[in-house]
Amino acid sequence: SQTIHQWPATLVQPVGSPLSLECTVEGTSNPNLYWYRQAAGRGLQLLFYSVGIGQISSEVPQNLSASRPQDRQFILSSKKLLLSDSGFYLCAWSVLWEGASGANVLTFGAGSRLTVL
Amino acid sequence: GQNIDQPTEMTATEGAIVQINCTYQTSGFNGLFWYQQHAGEAPTFLSYNVLDGLEEKGRFSSFLSRSKGYSYLLLKELQMKDSASYLCAVKDSNYQLIWGAGTKLIIKP
Numbered sequence: 001s002q003t004i005h006q007w008p009a010t011l012v013q014p015v016g017s018p019l020s021l022e023c024t025v026e027g028t029s030n031p032n033l034y035w036y037r038q039a040a041g042r043g044l045q046l047l048f049y050s051v052g053i054g055q056i057s058s059e060v061p062q063n064l065s066a067s068r069p070q071d072r073q074f075i076l077s078s079k080k081l082l083l084s085d086s087g088f089y090l091c092a093w094s095v096l097w098e099g100a101s102g103a104n105v106l107t108f109g110a111g112s113r114l115t116v117l
Numbered sequence: 118g119q120n121i122d123q124p125t126e127m128t129a130t131e132g133a134i135v136q137i138n139c140t141y142q143t144s145g146f147n148g149l150f151w152y153q154q155h156a157g158e159a160p161t162f163l164s165y166n167v168l169d170g171l172e173e174k175g176r177f178s179s180f181l182s183r184s185k186g187y188s189y190l191l192l193k194e195l196q197m198k199d200s201a202s203y204l205c206a207v208k209d210s211n212y213q214l215i216w217g218a219g220t221k222l223i224i225k226p
Contacts, residue, residue: 043121043216044160044204090159103148103167106214108159 002027006091006109013116019064019078021112023091026072031093033074034106035066038088047089050074086116119143121217123205128223129195137190137203137220145210151179151190152204154219160204164190192222200224 006023013019025031035047046059048066056066063082067075074091091109120142129135141149148167152160166172166181166188178191190203202219209215 041125041218043218044206044214045216046214103150103165103208105150105162105165106152106160107162111157111159113157 002093002107004091004093004107004109006112008112009110010113011115013081013114015083015116016080019076019081019085019114021076021089021091021114023074023076023109024072025074025093028072028093030071032104033068034092034094035074035076036090036092036108038090038111044090047076081114081116083116086114088113119209119215121205121207121215123203123217123220125218126221126223128225129192131195131197131224131226133195134191134193135195135222137192137205137222139188139190139205139217141186141188141205141207141215141217143186143207143209143215146183147208147210147212149179149181149188150206150208150214151188152206154202154204156201163203195224197224197226 003026032051034049036044037047038044048056048058050056050068053068064078089112092106094104094106122140150165151163153163154160164179166179169181171178171180176193181188202221204219205217206214
């Protein structure tokens with residue numbers, strides 16, 4: 001079966017410090033991978049998505065970056081965090097869901113709650 | 118611009134029925150999704166509609182009217198564990214997902 005792991009679950013970082021969030025997927029090959037951010041009272045915001053190793057598309061210009069060094073590994077990074085980077089970060093992968101008329105359904109990791117002080 | 122509207126919060130009683138509405142204005146339409154998200158947890162997939170009509174899945178049903186840009190999620194026989202946020206998302210003409218802010222559903226005994 002397919003599983004998605006995301007870590008760390010929570011972290012508190014000072015402004016200006018670096019960030020690294022990691023996500024790995026098991027049980028599938030060449031998944032589409034996504035990084036989302038969720039702020040309180042707002043919809044999920046797509047940050048990055050990847051359709052393959054080394055292929056990253058950025059949806060929102062900001063001080064975050066993403067990398068996909070291996071097929072099933074997706075990393076979200078920052079060199080210098082800002083206060084506005086605080087939020088709930090979610091990694092996801094998509095799969096064609098049988099019984100959903102061929103829709104690509106997102107499966108999310110458990111999330112990483114980042115507080116920047 | 119693209120917009121998804123859902124009520125911010127709803128309250129219902131255990132055992133009752135509740136309908137959560139979602140209206141959308143997007144550039145094109147390629148399907149509508151409902152996800153459930155318990156507090157502090159990740160969203161999980163509930164339902165998908167691409168054609169007009171009702172999709173039933175146990176206690177949960179989802180309805181779509183493309184001409185009206187409208188969907189609803191119907192939850193029957195409410196249980197305390199249904200207390201969660203319900204997220205509506207629409208896939209636009211570029212196959213990008215546009216997300217609503219979610220509806221927080223509070224179930225009272």
